[in-house]
Amino acid sequence: MTKPIIQIKGLHKSYGELEVIKGVDLEVDKGEVLVIIGPSGTGKSTLLRCVNLLSSPSKGQIWVDGDEVTAPHTDINKIRTKVGMVFQDFNLFTHMTALDNVMIGPSKVKGMAKEEARELALFELERVGLIEKAAAYPGQLSGGQKQRVAIARALAMSPKVMLFDEPTSALDPELIGEVLEVMKKLAREHMTMLVVTHEMGFAKEVSNRIIFMEDGYIIEEGSPQQLFYNPREQRTKEFLGKITELYGEEG
Amino acid sequence: MTELAEFWEMIWPELGRGLVITLRLSTGSLLIGLLIGFPIALMRVYGARWMKTLATIYVDLLRGTPLLVQLFFIYYGLADPNINQLLVRLGLPEGLLVLEPLTAAYLALGCNSGAYQAEYLRGAIQAIDAGQMIAARALGLSRLQAIRYIIMPQALRLVIAPWSNEVAYMVKYTSVVYIIAVQDLFGETRRIMSTHYNQMTMLPFVGMIYLVIVLLITWGMGHLEQHFHIPGLQIDVERG
Ligand SMILES: Nc1ncnc2c1ncn2[C@@H]1O[C@H](COP(=O)(O)OP(=O)(O)O)[C@@H](O)[C@H]1O
Ligand SMILES: [Mg+2]
Numbered sequence: 015m016t017k018p019i020i021q022i023k024g025l026h027k028s029y030g031e032l033e034v035i036k037g038v039d040l041e042v043d044k045g046e047v048l049v050i051i052g053p054s055g056t057g058k059s060t061l062l063r064c065v066n067l068l069s070s071p072s073k074g075q076i077w078v079d080g081d082e083v084t085a086p087h088t089d090i091n092k093i094r095t096k097v098g099m100v101f102q103d104f105n106l107f108t109h110m111t112a113l114d115n116v117m118i119g120p121s122k123v124k125g126m127a128k129e130e131a132r133e134l135a136l137f138e139l140e141r142v143g144l145i146e147k148a149a150a151y152p153g154q155l156s157g158g159q160k161q162r163v164a165i166a167r168a169l170a171m172s173p174k175v176m177l178f179d180e181p182t183s184a185l186d187p188e189l190i191g192e193v194l195e196v197m198k199k200l201a202r203e204h205m206t207m208l209v210v211t212h213e214m215g216f217a218k219e220v221s222n223r224i225i226f227m228e229d230g231y232i233i234e235e236g237s238p239q240q241l242f243y244n245p246r247e248q249r250t251k252e253f254l255g256k257i258t259e260l261y262g263e264e265g
Numbered sequence: 266m267t268e269l270a271e272f273w274e275m276i277w278p279e280l281g282r283g284l285v286i287t288l289r290l291s292t293g294s295l296l297i298g299l300l301i302g303f304p305i306a307l308m309r310v311y312g313a314r315w316m317k318t319l320a321t322i323y324v325d326l327l328r329g330t331p332l333l334v335q336l337f338f339i340y341y342g343l344a345d346p347n348i349n350q351l352l353v354r355l356g357l358p359e360g361l362l363v364l365e366p367l368t369a370a371y372l373a374l375g376c377n378s379g380a381y382q383a384e385y386l387r388g389a390i391q392a393i394d395a396g397q398m399i400a401a402r403a404l405g406l407s408r409l410q411a412i413r414y415i416i417m418p419q420a421l422r423l424v425i426a427p428w429s430n431e432v433a434y435m436v437k438y439t440s441v442v443y444i445i446a447v448q449d450l451f452g453e454t455r456r457i458m459s460t461h462y463n464q465m466t467m468l469p470f471v472g473m474i475y476l477v478i479v480l481l482i483t484w485g486m487g488h489l490e491q492h493f494h495i496p497g498l499q500i501d502v503e504r505g
Contacts (some may be wrong), residue, residue, distance in 0.1 A: 068404060093407040105400035109418050109495050122414060123405040153497025164400075171405065 019044045019174055019206050020065060027060050028252045034060045034100075037228035038074075041174070049217040049238075052227035058210045061227070062177045066097040068121030069178055079174045092113065098168030102180040106152040106162040112139060112163045113148040124129035131170075138165040138166040142196050162196055169200075175259060176200065178209040189218070212261055218242060226250045272466070277455050283453030284474065289437045290370055290449060297375025309383065310390050311412065315467075320383070320483030327380035333441060335377055340369035340445045368441040370449075372433065381431055389423035390416060422493050429486030433479045440475075450474065 017043035027035040034057040050058050063069040065076060067090050068084055075084045083093050096161040101145050107115050116135035117237050120126040126134070139145045142162040152160055161181055168176060178197065182190040194216050201207060201220045211217065217224055218238045226247070236245045308320040327335065342348075343362035353359050364372070393416055400410035443452035455470045461467075 068403060091324040091405045091407055097403075099400075101354065101396060101400060101401040103396060105394070105396035107397060107400070107415050108498055109422065118414060119406075122410055151496045151498065155497075158357060167404070234400060 016050065018042055019079055020208070021075075023075045023087065025061070026072045027057070027064060027069060028072045034230055035064070035071075035235040037231075038232055040232065041227070042206060042208065044174075044206055044250070047201045047207045047209065049222045049224045050208065050210045051212070051214075051217070051224060051253070051257070052229060052233075056227050057230045058227055059179050062099070062179050062208060062210060065175070065177060066094050066099060068099075069080065069248045081154075090158065091123065094263075095171050096174045097108060098171060098173035098176040100161070100164050100168055100176065100178045100181045102183050104152070104157070104164045104184070106155075106160050106164055108152050111151055112155070112166075113150050115152070115163055116167045116170045119167060123171065123194060132172055135166070138170045139163070141169065141199075142166045143192075156189060157185045161185065161193045164246040165193075165196055167199075175206045175208065178211065180212070181212065182213060199225050212257055214242070214257060214261065226253065228253070269466070272461075276461075276467075279453045279457060280474075283448055283450040286367075286452075287436065287439050287450040288478075289430075290367070290439045290442065290447070293371050293431060294378055294439070295435055296376035297371060298378025298382045298435075301379025302386060305379060305383035306386035306390065307412075309387050311408075313373060315445070323457060324380045324383055329383070332373070332377050332438060333444070336369065336373040336441060336445060339366060339373045339376075340366065343369075366442070366445045366447045369445060370439075371446050374439060374442070376457065376503050377438075378431060378435060382428065385427035385431065386420065386424050388427070389420040393419050393424055411454065422490075422495065423485060425490045425493065427485060429490075433481050436478050436482065437475060469499065 020040070020042040022038055022040040025035050025040075026036040038061060050061070052058055060069055064071045065083070067088075071084055073083060077083065078093060079086065079096055081093060083090075089232065095129065106112075107118070109251075110118065113132070113135050116138050117128075117131045120134055121128060121131040138143060138146065139148055142161050142165055144159060144166070147155060147159060147163070150159075152163070155163065165176075165181075181197070182193050187194065190213070194213060197207070197209070197216070198220055209216075209221070221238055223235060224238055224241045226233045226241065226245075226249075228249055234241065234245060234250045236246075241250065242254065245254065305320045305323055309324070312320065343364065348362060351490040352361050386475065397415050397419070398411055401415045402408070406414065406484060439449055440451035442449055443455055446452070448456070454467055456469050
């Protein structure tokens with residue numbers, strides 16, 4: 015067994031009085047696709063944000079690719095280059111073309127030469143099938159296209175891990191497919207992915223493991239087969255029932 | 266008609282001189298205001314607590330008191346003998362703060378405009394979606410880089426509209442400096458009026474000059490805004 019690429023031990027996170035993560039232990043192997051499900055407000059986003067220190071853990075330790083991110087005096091910006099993140103509402107830089115959005119990370123964070131960064135950005139846009147939109151501004155793209163550019167932007171940093179926080183929740187139904195396709199392709203290329211999503215079809219088809227979170231705890235985890243067809247916990251059953259009602263069988 | 270033309274020919278050299286001073290004073294004060302407003306806005310949004318407090322006090326003080334009071338304070342107040350004595354005791358040159366009228370005018374208008382410009386810029390920065398900063402940090406950009414490459418380019422576009430108001434206001438506000446005997450457009454006007462007793466023709470006329478300047482500025486700034494417009498983007502800027 016190689017060392018897990020992400021290791022979380024005894025993670026707690028509070029916002030003031032409110033404890034949002036109440037002791038989470040988790041290991042993610044290289045190349046694994048981990049799907050996190052659970053009701054809203056249970057700390058799924060917070061868990062992802064602790065991994066790249068967008069939220070700083072209140073207690074516990076996290077390692078990413080061998081580096082302890084929770085150690086005092088870690089170089090946060092260096093760790094973040096190893097962890098790509100994709101947000102629900104895309105957060106593309108509105109004043110930049112798709113190309114510049116993808117270029118800015120490599121050129122400003124890694125100090126890559128402009129020409130090289132440009133080549134790389136074009137390659138990443140190609141990867142998400144949007145090379146013809148390189149010169150377009152976010153305001154000129156559809157939601158699905160925006161999210162694909164956002165994925166390319168994260169990929170351009172050659173991350174070891176990709177975090178997806180409900181990447182399709184803000185999309186019109188007909189635009190969800192194109193984003194999921196890109197994510198499936200990444201999974202096939204053995205990208206390590208942590209995905210918070212309600213897309214059960216995607217979870218069944220792509221994930222190696224599913225985690226059900228509620229109220230700051232991991233309630234249950236297992237393979238898609240086990241979790242969907244044979245959940246141990248009553249709460250998991252109830253949640254899956256509601257989700258199926260809301261989103262349909264294939265998510 | 267010829268009478269009017271003659272009158273105009275007679276007063277034009279003086280009015281023209283005043284106009285030049287008004288334009289210089291407006292430009293200079295706006296630049297001073299920019300130099301003050303920019304860091305004050307950054308301090309207010311991104312600064313440590315004490316910076317925020319300091320910046321807030323500055324802004325509230327200068328927006329909360331009449332411009333005339335500020336002008337008098339800088340021109341008359343600073344020239345006070347007690348202050349002069351204090352300067353000397355601190356080893357500074359005597360009369361350092363006894364200012365020329367024009368200098369006092371630049372300072373008062375500049376400091377005042379700085380407070381307003383700071384507020385406009387702060388508003389623009391805060392109008393930008395928080396997700397922009399989060400996404401920038403998630404990419405690995407430092408806070409400073411994020412401000413420089415992501416936040417500021419957007420905020421500066423947003424602030425063009427309120428700042429163009431400020432430019433137009435400034436041209437009009439400069440007219441208060443006649444009161445400390447600066448010979449700006451309005452100062453010259455007052456002088457001409459007092460010797461020629463021709464107020465009814467003078468005032469609308471000078472008013473028109475201000476109006477034309479303001480319209481030109483509004484037009485120019487509109488073009489600037491268009492020039493920097495981001496394709497596909499629609500943002501409603503809260504003006505003022
Ligand atoms: N920055 C924050 N400050 C205060 N409370 C927060 C913050 N971020 C999240 N929370 C709270 O933490 C809880 C969990 O949020 P979140 O991790 O976003 O849940 P989920 O992604 O599962 O919906 C919620 O109650 C939310 O209101
Ligand atoms: Mg969430």
